[in-house]
Amino acid sequence: MSFSIREIEKTDNETIRQVIRTVLEEHGVTMPGTAYYDDSLNHMHESYTGGNKIYYLGIIDDEIAGGAGIFPTEGLPADTCELVKMYLLPQARGLGLGKALVNKCLDFATAHGYKKIYLETMPELQNAVHMYEKMGFNLLKGPMGNTGHFACTLRMLKNIS
Numbered sequence: 001m002s003f004s005i006r007e008i009e010k011t012d013n014e015t016i017r018q019v020i021r022t023v024l025e026e027h028g029v030t031m032p033g034t035a036y037y038d039d040s041l042n043h044m045h046e047s048y049t050g051g052n053k054i055y056y057l058g059i060i061d062d063e064i065a066g067g068a069g070i071f072p073t074e075g076l077p078a079d080t081c082e083l084v085k086m087y088l089l090p091q092a093r094g095l096g097l098g099k100a101l102v103n104k105c106l107d108f109a110t111a112h113g114y115k116k117i118y119l120e121t122m123p124e125l126q127n128a129v130h131m132y133e134k135m136g137f138n139l140l141k142g143p144m145g146n147t148g149h150f151a152c153t154l155r156m157l158k159n160i161s
Contacts, residue, residue, distance in 0.1 A: 001060060003097045005104055008055040008067065010045045015064045016057065017041045023066075023087040027124040033151030034122075035085055048084065052112045056104050058088065058097045065092035068101040070109050070117075075145035079115040080157075082145065086119070086128065098131055106160055115161040118144050120152035132156055 008016065020035060030036045040047035048055035048069045055069035066088035073082040083105055088098050109117055119137065121128055137156035144155065 001095055003065070003092070003095060003100070004059045005056050005097075005100060006059060008045045008049060008057055008069075012057060012064060013042070013044050016044050016055075016067050019064060019066060019089055020085060020087045023089065026090070027122075029122055029124050029151070031151050033149055035087075035149065038148070044085070052081070052114075054105075054108050055085065056101055058092055058101055060092055060095075060097070065089045066097060066101065068098075068105050070105050070112075070114075073118070073145040073147055076118060077116070077144075079113070079161075080118055080144070081109050081112075081114045081116075082147065083117050083119040093127060098128070099135065102131070102135055106158075110160055115159065117158045117160055119156050120147055120149050121154045121156070122152055123154060129154060132158075 020041060024030050024036045044055055048071060053071045056067055057064050058066040068086035069084045070081050071084045137158045140155040140157055
């Protein structure tokens with residue numbers, strides 16, 4: 001099965017919100033302190049595009065199957081961005097789409113002068129954690145920045161310079 005990646009458009013807001021919520025529901029992590037309750041889910045295009053931030057969609061058979069983005073999260077060092085809202089529907093897993101999305105985000109971050117990429121996740125999302133580790137992200141002892149995701153207990157960082 002082949003896939004493609006493109007930047008989010010305003011008309012994609014509702015679909016990607018549903019994708020993200022579906023994945024969080026699948027893993028039983030719909031509690032406060034997760035992306036499930038982020039106001040930005042209602043306006044992803046407006047929240048994650050322009051300047052030094054971006055959001056990419058993974059497309060399979062002309063349908064949005066997931067996404068990932070880069071965001072200059074408040075409280076992070078100036079040379080560090082956050083990998084945000086990386087979620088894939090079950091049918092999009094194991095195809096290399098997750099890795100391709102992360103690599104696209106890494107390329108964007110590098111092009112915009114970032115030296116490090118931070119992310120937060122949860123043990124329940126073990127497939128993602130394994131992928132991040134294989135891609136060179138290292139576990140941290142505590143959080144960085146002001147993400148608002150206090151329910152995310154795994155924090156990782158990757159040097160990209």
